[in-house]
Amino acid sequence: MTVVRGLISLLVFPGALFALPAGWFMMWLQRKINARAQGRIGPPFFQPFFDFVKLLAKEPVVRPRLQGFLMTVLPLAAVASTLGAIALLPVFPKAGGFSGDLVLLVSLIEVGPLCAVLGGFVSRSLYGGIGASREAVLTLAYNVPFLIALFALVASAGSFSLAGVALAAAWPVRVLALIALVACIPVKLHLNPFSAASAEQEIYAGSTTEYDGPRLALWELAHALEWVALTGLVASLAFPVADAAWPVRVVVFVAVSVALVVVLSFAAASTARLKLAQTARWFLLCGSGIALSALVVAFVRL
Amino acid sequence: MSLLDSLVRTARRRSPWLFHLNAGSCNGCDIELVACLTPRYDVEQLGIRLEASPRHADIIVVSGPVTRTTLEALQTVYAQVPDPKVVVALGSCPASCNMFAGSPTVVGPLDRIIPVDVYVPGCPPRPDAIVAGIADAVAILCGDVPRPEPTHVPVVADACATGGLS
C-alpha cells in the first residue's frame, strides 16, 4: 500500500503529472507578472513548455565522451532529486510520510544546487566555473537560515517528520520560520534581488553557459520542478488542512503556492540584483536573525 | 507529418532565442535591437528571448559590416550555436558593408563569411521591422518557409590571415 501511495505521490500528485505542468505554469506566471509590472505583454501561456520541447529537439553539440556523460547525468540527477523532494511534500499530512523524511527532503532539495555547481565546473567554461562558484557560495549562505528555520520547526513540533512538523509546529515559530524560508527561495530560483548566481550581465548564463539543446532542457526542467518543490514546501507547512477533504487540501496547496509565486515575482520585479558578498551578508545577518529568533521562540515555548 | 513532428515545429516557431553579435556596427542597429525588448515592441510576446550564451541560441542576429578583428569571433560564435539555426543580417552593413565598403579593415559583407537567411533593410531598421524580420527568420527555423539557397562562398576564413582582402 505504501509503495502504491509512494508511486502515486512521485508520479501523479504532487509528483510528475502535477508538478511538470505546475512548474511550467509558475515559470510562465513569473515571466508574465514581470512583463506586466514593466508594462509589456509578456510571453504566451505555453511558453516554458515550448521552450522545453524546442531545446529537447535541438541537435546536441558533440563533446568528449566523459564530459558529455557528466553534462547529461548532472541535470538528470537534479531533475530526479527535485521530483523526489516534491513527492515527499506533506500535502496530505495524515496520509503518508515517515519519521525523518524532513532530513531526506532537505537533502534532496540540496542535490539540485549541488548538481548545478558540479555541472558548471564540468562544462569547463570560465563563466560556467564562476557561476558554479557563486552558486556554491550562495548555497552555503542561504542554507544557514534555511536549516535553522527548519530546525526551529522541528524543535517546536518535536518531530523530524514533515507531516508532524506541518501539523504540530507552534504558530509564532511557524510564522518566523516561514518568513526565513520564503526569503531563501529567490536564491534557489535565481530571482532578484538574490540572483547573483545567474547574473547574465556579468557571467553570461552562469553555470549553464556551456549547456546546449537537450542538456539545457533538463536544467530548465529541474528549474521548473524547483519552483514547485520550494513553493510547495512553504505552502504545505503554512496551511496544513489536515481534516478537510482531499480536494480542499489540493486547492489550498495550489492556491498558496501560486500566491507565493505572485509575491516572489513582484519582489523580483521591484529590486535590483545584489552582489554576491551583499547577498551572503544579508543571509548571514538578516536571514539567520529571523531564523534564529524562530529557534529561540521554539525553545522558550518548550 | 507525425504528431511529434508538428509539436517540434510549433515549439520552434514559438520559442526562438536570439544571440546578438555586433560585428563592428555603429551601435545604431544594436540599440534598436535593445529597443525591441522594451514595453513598446516587446519581443517576448513572440516567445523571443535575448540569450547571453550562443549555446542557447536559435537565431544569430548580426549587425555591422564585419571588421577584421571580429571575423574570428564571428566564426566561432556561428560554430557554437547548435543546429538548427538561422542568421539574420540587421541593416545595410552586413548586407553590403554599406558605406564601409572598400575599407581595408572591413571583410564583409556577411554572406561571404557565414550563410545569411534573412536581411532586414534599414540603417538602422525600425524596431518593428526588426521584430518582423525575426518573425520571418522563425518561419525558416521551423520549416514553414524553405531556407534560401546559400549564396556565400566561405573563402574569407583565411583571407584575413594572409591579408588578401581589402
Next chain:
Amino acid sequence: MSPVITMGPFHPALEEPYKIDVVCEGEHVTDASIRVGFNFRAIEWLAERKNYTADIALFEHVCGICSNVHTLCLSRAIETLAGIEVPERAQYIRVVVAEAERLHSHLLWAGIACELIGFETLFMACFGLREKIMDVLEAISGNRVNYAMNRPGGVNRDIADPGAVLAAVRAIADATSKQLIPVLTTDATVRARCAGVGVLTRADAIAYGAVGPTARASGLPQDIRASAPYEAYDRLLFEVPVRQEGDVFARVVVRALEILESCRIIEQAIEQMPAGPFRGDDYPKVPAGEVCSRIEGPRGEVFYYVASDGSDTPTRVRVRTPTFANMPTARPMVLGQTFADVPLIQASLDPCYSCTDR
C-alpha cells in the same frame, strides 16, 4: 595564481565588441585593462576618399548613439573653413536636435545601467521614456537613429511641429523628476549597487583628462556648451550639474540632472526660435586650410580636425572622441572592487567604442 577573466568581445553587458581583461583574486579585482579595435572600420581613411557631403553622412556612422554630435562637429569645422554663417533658425534647430540626442543617450545609458545591476523594471521604464524622445527625433528628422540633420551652412529639415516637441519634452522632464530620479536616488538595492562603487577622485579625473559627465561627477565643472558656447547656447539658460563624490552613484545623478537641463534647453530653444531660412548653400566651396572644432556631446568633448587642399575631399579628418579620453579612467575605478561591479563601472563612463575605434 590570479585568474584573468576576459570579458568579451561579445558579452551581454557590452553593447559593442571589445575586451576587458580582469585579473581577479576571488571576486576582487586586482587589475584590469581594456582592449579595443573591434569596431575599427577605418572611417578616417575612407573620409579622405569621399567628398564633403558624403563625409558628413559617413561620420554620422562613427556612432549610432551620438551621430548628430559628429555631423555637427564636422559641419562646424567645414563652416569655419569656408567662412559660412549659419542662419539663426538653423542654430536653434541644431540645439534642439543636439539636446534631444543627449536626452535619448542619457536615458539609454540610465536604462543600460539599470539592466547591468539587474533592475529590469527600471530599465524598461527608462526605455519607455526614451521612446517619447525617439518619436520626436523621428518626426523631426525622419529616422530614429542617424538623423542626417546637419549640412554645412545649416540643417536639412525644419521642425514642423514645435508643439509636439514641447509636449514630449515636458512629459519627459515630468517623468524624470517625479519617477526616475526618486527611484534612482532612494531605492535601497540601487544604492547598494552604486553608492561608493568605482570612485574616480578629482585628482585622478584631472590626471587622466576625463571629460563630460564622468569629469563632472568627479567635481570638474567642465562643459563646452558653457565655457565655449557654440550655435545658440550663449542665448540659453542652463546649469552644469556637478557632483563631488566621483562614484557610480554621482555619475547617475549627474546624468539624471542633465536630462532635466536638456529639457529646459529644448523648451527655451523652441520658444526663442526665430522664423527664417534654415538651409545654407547647397555646394559650399571649401578653401585650402586646416581647422579644429569641438563641441559637447552626451559623453563629453568631441574634437574634430579637418585639413583641406581646396578640392572637394578633405586631405585629413581626425576625430578625438570623449570615450578615448575617459577610457583609461576605468582602471583606477575598478581596482579593489568586486568582479560583479566591473560591467557597471565601465558602463558608468558611458563608453562608446564604436566612436573610439571608428
Next chain:
Amino acid sequence: MNILNIITGNVARGPQTVRFPGREAPAAAYRGSVTMDAAKCLACGICDYVCVSRAIAVTPGAASCEWTYDPGRCTYCGRCVDHCPVAAVTQAGDRGDSYARSGAQRATVTVPYPACPQCGRPAMPYNEAVLGAAFGDVSAELRERIHLCERCRRRATTAALKANFGAAAETGRSDDGR
C-alpha cells in the same frame, strides 16, 4: 518605495505593447527607400555624387542613362533627395520587408534621352535650374539652346559665332573704313 508606484502604474494601465503583427506607422517625414521618377530626371548624377555608400549609381549610355538603386546598400540619409535639383528622387514612407538574398532588391530605372528637336538624335537637354546652380546667370541665348543635343548646340553656337563674326566685320568696316 517609488518603484512600486511605477509597477502599480504599469499594472493598472495595462501593457503598452503593440501586439504583433501590428505595427505603428512611421512618422510622416520618415526616410524610407528611394525611388526615382524617370520623367523628371536630368541624368545629372548629383545623387550618385552625394551618395556615401554607393547605393545609387548613375551610368550614362548612348541613348539612355541607367539609374540603379540598392536598398541593401542604402543608409537612407536622404541626401540624394535633398540635393536633387528637380525633385526627381523621392523617399517612400517605409523601407519594405525583409528579404532573403543580398542585392535582390536592386532596382534599375532607365532614363531615356529625349530626341533632339533639331536632328532627332537622343540627348539629355540641360536644365535651366541646374545651369543656374552651376554657372550663375545663364544667358538668354544659351537658354534657347539648352534643349538641343550637344552636336546641334555646337553647330548653333558656331553659326551664331559666324553670324556675330560677320556682323562684327560689317560694323567694323562701316566704323573705321578698314
